Amino acid sequence: xxxxxxxxxxxxxxxxxxxxxxxxxxxxxxxxxxxxxxxxxxxxxxxxxxxxxxxxxxxxxxxxxxxxxxxxxxxxxxxxxxxxxxxxxxxxxxxxxxxxxxxxxxxxxxxxxxxxxxxxxxxxxxxxxxxxxxxxxxxxxxxxxxxxxxxxxxxxxx
Amino acid sequence: xxxxxxxxxxxxxxxxxxxxxxxxxxxxxxxxxxxxxxxxxxxxxxxxxxxxxxxxxxxxxxxxxxxxxxxxxxxxxxxxxxxxxxxxxxxxxxxxxxxxxxxxxxxxxxxxxxxxxxxxxxxxxxxxxxx
Numbered sequence: 001x002x003x004x005x006x007x008x009x010x011x012x013x014x015x016x017x018x019x020x021x022x023x024x025x026x027x028x029x030x031x032x033x034x035x036x037x038x039x040x041x042x043x044x045x046x047x048x049x050x051x052x053x054x055x056x057x058x059x060x061x062x063x064x065x066x067x068x069x070x071x072x073x074x075x076x077x078x079x080x081x082x083x084x085x086x087x088x089x090x091x092x093x094x095x096x097x098x099x100x101x102x103x104x105x106x107x108x109x110x111x112x113x114x115x116x117x118x119x120x121x122x123x124x125x126x127x128x129x130x131x132x133x134x135x136x137x138x139x140x141x142x143x144x145x146x147x148x149x150x151x152x153x154x155x156x157x158x
Numbered sequence: 159x160x161x162x163x164x165x166x167x168x169x170x171x172x173x174x175x176x177x178x179x180x181x182x183x184x185x186x187x188x189x190x191x192x193x194x195x196x197x198x199x200x201x202x203x204x205x206x207x208x209x210x211x212x213x214x215x216x217x218x219x220x221x222x223x224x225x226x227x228x229x230x231x232x233x234x235x236x237x238x239x240x241x242x243x244x245x246x247x248x249x250x251x252x253x254x255x256x257x258x259x260x261x262x263x264x265x266x267x268x269x270x271x272x273x274x275x276x277x278x279x280x281x282x283x284x285x286x287x288x289x
Contacts, residue, residue: 071200074177096207100219101200103207121204 004145005048006090009152015061017093020053020148026084041082043116046108047073050118054092054104056145058122061097064141067134071101071123078116086110095119100127166213166282170275173208177201185275192270202273209278215285222281224251225269240264254280 011019031039108116171185191197234244
């Protein structure tokens with residue numbers, strides 16, 4: 001994970017579900033262009049936030065030993081705009097977890113209002129792709145993201 | 159769970175429509191997952207997950223789609239074709255699929271054609287009735 005697009009986890013149930021938050025601010029430069037005079041968060045970046053939330057959830061389920069790659073967007077539906085000042089709540093739930101892959105269902109809400117429904121599939125690439133070899137080190141889960149989990153990893157909090 | 163083949167087919171059809179983004183009428187018994195319905199390798203896992211949920215059963219991936227493990231085993235392949243040992247293995251792993259046509263020319267590139275909608279229905283049928 002080379003860049004972080006969520007602010008923190010507020011709930012983390014190992015192997016089951018997680019909730020992260022992302023605050024949206026006009027200090028994010030792309031909002032000035034998307035769109036001039038009408039800043040709204042690009043949908044692709046909401047998708048990225050959900051991919052990070054659920055990717056970490058899936059990775060943690062195997063102690064970050066697997067290289068977890070987003071493999072398929074099963075569903076991605078948006079219901080409303082997200083504007084600067086909004087706080088996104090990203091809830092992800094593991095639906096299936098197998099040695100080779102995992103599938104999750106996700107919901108993004110903002111102050112209880114449904115913003116998006118996003119279902120994703122992740123591949124554990126060492127277990128897939130016809131035995132193709134990847135670098136030994138886990139280039140997906142570098143240390144940069146670990147602060148997100150500090151004080152919350154595998155701990156249930158409300 | 160007592161289901162007849164028609165009910166199983168309808169459920170499988172729904173799974174494939176959702177997983178592959180195809181139309182109902184494209185999902186026929188003879189349709190091949192890769193050739194006709196455009197499935198890729200990650201879709202096979204998606205399909206396995208969805209079938210498990212839809213039918214409330216556990217499906218070992220290599221049981222439903224054994225070709226991947228065969229293709230990765232050099233002992234089963236010679237010059238782009240499955241060897242006799244490979245064919246024996248395939249027959250053992252895919253008892254619910256008619257392999258007669260494939261055995262005449264066991265080209266591994268044709269392995270994908272073995273995965274038909276009908277083969278999934280056969281598999282689920284066996285699985286449900288054995289349980």
